[in-house]
Amino acid sequence: MNTDFHHYYQQIRNKQKREALVWSGLMLALYLWSGNIAEFNLKTVLVSAPHFFDYIGQTVPVLHWNVLFADGHTKGSLAYWGYRLNIQLPLIWETIQLAIASTILSAAIAVVLSFVAASNTDSAKWLKFSVRTFVAFLRTMPELAWAVMCVMAFGVGAIPGFIALTLHTLASLTKLFYEAVETASDKPVRGLKSCGAGRLQRIRFALWPQVQPIFASYSFMRLEINFRQSTILGLVGAGGIGQELMTSIKLDRYDQVSITLLMIIIVVSAMDYISGKLRKRIVEGAF
Template sequence: MNNDFERYYQQIKGRQKRDALLWSLLLVTLYLGAGHIAEFDLHTIWESLPHFFDYLLETVPVLHWSLLFADGRTEGSLAYWGYRLPIQLPLIWETLQLALAATLLSVMVATVLAFLAAGNTHTPASLRYAIRTLVAFLRTMPELAWAVMFVMAFGIGAIPGFLALALHSTGSLTKLFYEAIETSSDKPVRGLAAAGASKLQRMRFAYWPQVKPIFLSYSFMRMEVNFRSSTILGLVGAGGIGQELMTNIKLDRYDQVSITLLLIIVVVSLLDTFSGHLRRWVVEGKQA
């Protein structure tokens, strides 16, 4: 019997090795083929990489220790480097508001759409597939593409950025939400149905308690993603700190490029830390 088990084990092990090798060869072939079609050239990247670091060195501000705390008219001081902070800080605040407003709206809309799109909530098939097709289209279009179209329609400002983030977030969150609903247990649903509960009551008291922690976790994660995306949307005139970054890049104001990037990095780090603590507190019940 031990010999039979050993033979079977060796067969399974050999099959796994063969499958792993075949899949690896397939992935390498696809990677090389895609790189050839996209004209991806490692040699060009290797030769051009020093230029990227040259640009980064250009953005490093010129600071002098002896003049570090001098007034804003003295070159080499911190005040001289951050002379545009009164403009940039409100733009950072605008970017945060943009991300928060878009996230709140998309979470509310996605929650409703998710319960209608889930396969186990007994929604009519035509409505379910219509919602799934709509949200697939919303998330297929990148935020940047939405922002460009809305900038052309509404002009430069925060409204195009808000609409772009809200639409893409709604598409992404709806898919995540209805998949979470579909993986929830149906035992509480059957119990409430046997007790005569309505469809709305089954959603409220059977599905919602199971998926609420997942919904909250995805929502906090999307808030972080939206802030990062909103900094990029500013590059096409959709408001926020990204617009300031693009202006500094175009005007070759290297010192202001560096302080704008530093502000973005600091705020993203703080937001990640805060949202992580808040998510653990809300979802897991742990003190931040």
């Protein structure tokens, strides 16, 4: 009996190894073929890589310990490095506001649309199809493309960035939300339905308690994404710190590139920490 089992086990193992080799070979062939089509050249990447680190090295500020705390007119001091903080800090705050405002509005609308689009909420088929088609269309266009269109329509400023982030975030969250609703347990729904509960009551007391922590988790995750995206949208004139970053890059103000990137990293890290704590409290039912 042990011999038969060992023989069967070896057959299964050999089959798994053959399948792994076949699929690995196919993936490698597909990778090489797609790289060839895209004119990807590994040699060029390896040869040019040092130039990337050269640029990073140029952005490192030159600070001198003996004048580190001197006034803003002394080269090598912290004040001289951050002489544009009075401009950059309001732009960072504007970027945070863009991310928060677009996320809150999008999440609120996405909650409603998700229950309409979910297949287990007894919505009309044409209505579910319409919502899913609408959000699929919004997701097709990346935030940067929406931002360029909005800048052309509304001009340079925070409004195009807000609209671009809201449209794409709405589409992404709606899809994530209605998929979460569809994976919720239907036992509470059936129980309430057997007691004569209406559609809204079933959503409120059976589905919503199950998906609320998931909705919060996705919303916080999207908030972090929106801050990073709003930084990129500023590159095309859609408001925020991205405009300052692009100006510094174009004018070769390497010290200002570094301090702008440093502020972005600090804010992203802080938002990641705070949202993680809030997400944990919501999932644990502390709120």
